[in-house]
Amino acid sequence: MARRVLILGSTGSIGTQALEIIAGRDDLEAVGLAVGRDWQTAVAQAKGFSVGTIAVADEASAAEAASSFDGTVLSGEASARELIGATSPDIVLNGIVGAAGLGPTIAALTQGIDVALANKESLVIGGELVTELASATGARLLPVDSEHSALFQLIENEDSHAIDRIVLTASGGPFRGRTDLEGITVEEALDHPTWAMGGRITIDSATLMNKGFEMIEAHHLFGTGYDRIDVVVHPQSIVHSLIDLCDGATLAHLGYPDMRVPIAYALTWPERAEVPVERLDLAKVGSLDFEEPDPDTFRCLALAREAGQSGGIAPCVLNAADEVAVAAFLDGRISFSDIPRVIESTLDDVGSGPARGFDELFAVDEASRERASEIISGRS
Numbered sequence: 001m002a003r004r005v006l007i008l009g010s011t012g013s014i015g016t017q018a019l020e021i022i023a024g025r026d027d028l029e030a031v032g033l034a035v036g037r038d039w040q041t042a043v044a045q046a047k048g049f050s051v052g053t054i055a056v057a058d059e060a061s062a063a064e065a066a067s068s069f070d071g072t073v074l075s076g077e078a079s080a081r082e083l084i085g086a087t088s089p090d091i092v093l094n095g096i097v098g099a100a101g102l103g104p105t106i107a108a109l110t111q112g113i114d115v116a117l118a119n120k121e122s123l124v125i126g127g128e129l130v131t132e133l134a135s136a137t138g139a140r141l142l143p144v145d146s147e148h149s150a151l152f153q154l155i156e157n158e159d160s161h162a163i164d165r166i167v168l169t170a171s172g173g174p175f176r177g178r179t180d181l182e183g184i185t186v187e188e189a190l191d192h193p194t195w196a197m198g199g200r201i202t203i204d205s206a207t208l209m210n211k212g213f214e215m216i217e218a219h220h221l222f223g224t225g226y227d228r229i230d231v232v233v234h235p236q237s238i239v240h241s242l243i244d245l246c247d248g249a250t251l252a253h254l255g256y257p258d259m260r261v262p263i264a265y266a267l268t269w270p271e272r273a274e275v276p277v278e279r280l281d282l283a284k285v286g287s288l289d290f291e292e293p294d295p296d297t298f299r300c301l302a303l304a305r306e307a308g309q310s311g312g313i314a315p316c317v318l319n320a321a322d323e324v325a326v327a328a329f330l331d332g333r334i335s336f337s338d339i340p341r342v343i344e345s346t347l348d349d350v351g352s353g354p355a356r357g358f359d360e361l362f363a364v365d366e367a368s369r370e371r372a373s374e375i376i377s378g379r380s
């Protein structure tokens with residue numbers, strides 16, 4: 001019987017690639033789709049994949065969808081969560097962008113359903129509570145982020161005591177090598193050298209916040225202390241991550257950058273699927289480069305490491321402030337170099353402390369967004 005897959009964020013970069021994988025396989029079936037507001041694409045996808053139920057978070061867009069779709073349309077911010085109960089999937093692919101992805105991750109794990117997790121914000125915001133929830137219900141978190149998928153595959157067959165260090169690779173983004181980030185335009189920041197992704201993660205890759213989020217994500221997924229998580233800049237994005245073992249061996253995961261590989265791995269795990277991607281030709285690649293990251297210029301990387309080390313609510317504040325700052329940069333309201341300033345001030349103002357429950361995290365998320373917005377609009 002085909003594995004029933006629920007795709008959250010089906011119109012996004014991850015969601016459309018997940019549907020491409022499903023289209024080529026008899027053992028995977030899409031049973032539901034959730035989107036933010038792009039109802040036209042969602043309805044077209046539902047018709048193409050014979051999906052009977054979709055969720056649209058924006059209520060006006062959901063009403064439009066309902067008038068042109070014969071199936072069921074769930075509406076509102078909670079609709080992606082409700083879709084899980086309505087479709088009884090075997091696995092939820094969470095490709096929603098931002099904090100909006102946390103609720104559906106909690107809902108799936110609570111029901112004991114495995115989550116193929118692209119929405120790294122689920123672990124950045126609620127890492128401690130999310131991993132506790134997964135172990136309580138026995139549901140699995142299968143990483144979709146390419147670096148974490150690589151680490152998952154490298155670590156899977158190793159004794160955790162044998163792993164000395166994990167190393168995340170970072171492309172360095174379009175501004176690698178620069179020591180001055182003033183005057184950068186939106187167009188320049190959206191021009192990622194190796195990966196084609198959604199807008200927010202592309203800006204996060206340019207500031208290196210994305211790599212900071214990935215350190216936090218790796219800490220929670222693999223239980224590795226921050227002192228044993230390193231980042232190395234690798235502009236070709238061919239090596240997806242590495243682990244150092246106690247006997248001096250280092251294992252790496254390689255391939256051309258293509259998200260269909262980790263998406264397929266998460267959806268078909270523990271089997272490996274045939275994925276029609278270009279095979280790596282190292283002789284053609286010629287050489288691979290590696291360099292130290294520059295956290296003095298790319299402040300977001302340092303801010304993320306500090307927030308991760310503080311734990312509790314700090315990573316939640318970090319993510320909320322970053323979401324608000326990146327949106328303001330994309331709208332032309334702040335400059336690229338203002339992004340870390342807004343985040344740092346929000347972290348200072350909202351403060352730190354333990355994360356006692358999901359409700360508290362949602363409240364901290366809201367308070368941090370408000371504070372970041374005030375900082376951006378010049379109110380103190």
Ligand SMILES: NC(=O)c1ccc[n+]([C@@H]2O[C@H](COP(=O)([O-])OP(=O)(O)OC[C@H]3O[C@@H](n4cnc5c(N)ncnc54)[C@H](OP(=O)(O)O)[C@@H]3O)[C@@H](O)[C@H]2O)c1
Nearest residue numbers: 009011012013014035036037038096097100118119197198
């Ligand atoms: N893209 C990559 O290669 C990549 C790699 C690793 C990890 N990730 C992670 O994967 C996640 C998605 O990234 P992406 O690049 O695919 O983003 P994206 O292209 O911007 O797509 C985001 C998706 O989320 C949907 N969405 C937004 N708000 C929603 C809500 N409240 N409820 C339901 N759906 C909502 C959007 O729907 P609408 O179209 O209707 O707005 C869209 O389908 C992010 O957490 C990112 O960090 C992405």
